[in-house]
Amino acid sequence: MRYTQFTDDQVSQMLSTIGVDSIDALLSTIPEQLRFKERLDIPAGLSELELLRDVGTLAARNRNCNDLVCFLGCGAYDHFIPAVVDEMAGQSEFLTAYTPYQAEASQGVLQLFYEFQTMICMLTGMEVANASLYEAASAAAEAVIMAAAATRRTQAIVAQSAHPDTRRVLETYCRAREIEIVPVAAPNGVVDQQALREALSDKAAAVVVQSPNFFGCVERLDEIVPAIHQHGALAIVATDPIAGGLLKTPGEFDVDIVVGEGQALGVPLQYGGPYLGLMAGREKFLRKMPGRVVGATTDADGRRAFCLALQTREQHIKRERATSNICTNQGLLAARAAVYMAAMGRSGIGQVASRCFDKAHYAAAEIAKLDGYELRFDAPFFKEFVIRTTRGVRAALGSCRERGILGGVSLVRFDDQLGDCFSVAVTEKRTKAEIDNLIVALDAA
Secondary structure, three states, rough: OOOOOOOOOHHHHHHHHHHHOHHHOOOOOHHHHHHHOOOOOOOOOOOOHHHHHHHHHHHHOOEEEEEEEEOOOOOOOOOOOOHHHHHHHOOOOOOOOOOOOOOHHHHHHHHHHHHHHHHHHHOOOOOEEEOOOHHHHHHHHHHHHHHHHHHHOOOEEEEEOOHHHHHHHHHHHHHHHEEEEEEOOOOOOOOOHHHHHHHHOOOOEEEEEEOOOOOOOOHHHHHHHHHHHOOOOOOEEEEEEHHOOOOHHHHHHOOOEEEEEHHHOOOOOOOOOOEEEEEOOOHHHHOOOOOOOEEEEEEEOOOOOEOOOOOEHHHHHHHOOOOOOOOOOHHHHHHHHHHHHHHHHHHHHHHHHHHHHHHHHHHHHHHHOOOOEEEOOOOOOOOOOEEEOOOHHHHHHHHOOOOOOOOOHHHOOOOOOHOOOOEEEEOOOOOHHHHHHHHHHEEEO
């Protein structure tokens, strides 16, 4: 009876309460020609034992990154998650059904978000951070809206080396806000700086650049950001927080707003989500920042305390004129990220970043030695790179799959001009033996 939705007696009682005597009478307002009157072609009901066995068989057909060696990337990465993250984030004090809307009632939750903000500032080199957003793409869109509100301009220049999903979300958000999107090409894996300079004008509210970008390449922020500021626009950089353990932070390049995907900070792959949006910026833009900002203060007895210093719930008053309609944060995943960053520390994240860098460059060099494979771009990269092959992407990745390896992501789904390319991401989890097996699999295609 556990899986039986309603008994006949319950159905009769509900119909009687409504005031009809049958299901047909309940549906009488639906035209006859639109009503399906045949019996549904579905199997007979199962017992609980049969159902659990059937579901278990279906579940066993899934093969995740514990079963396969993962070199997938494009925004979601198979990083190691210390056991302490699951243990701490799984405590009942943090593991709630939803992000608490009245977090000020709990000093523990507020302190957790405060520490999260502090560590995000350290990783990005920025002055302030919010308590998280939903994921990277919408965080980038919120940053553009924030820049438009701060500059009172209506144009956003977006590098085509940014993640295609981010660019699509930007187009959707900005269309509703009547912000014009101006794309700038990245033919060599990084933004074309000459094209960027030509696109810049006094209409530009912001320029969105990703570094490391969708192709894994590191952009020349030292050259790009000054050009942006010369035209009075804000520099928005989407970044991988792990890269902050090895590369110069965006803050060191005088970037105005930093966004990113926090999945690498202790969040499992989870079939693509939910993920964790990051946002940090200069203090002068604080009052334009969406979401929540937790601050430290003292209580009536002079003890250290935490409170919601700012939250953009101005939509209750301003409605469609509000800078943002986001009034919450990705609480549970921000908790995981806070525990991860605290457990790893500056040196730990630095070691992760260095191992990603070293292993990725070893893999790239070995793949490029194979006949029919070459690096698509010459630009410096962090932990991800693009390979062009004359052997066929499907054949190459299929050969990997036969050997229990997820060898990379075919890029044709993102760009038809990259039909002969696939991206490879190498995290600290990958061993030399696994990378060597990848080389063998690709060579066998």
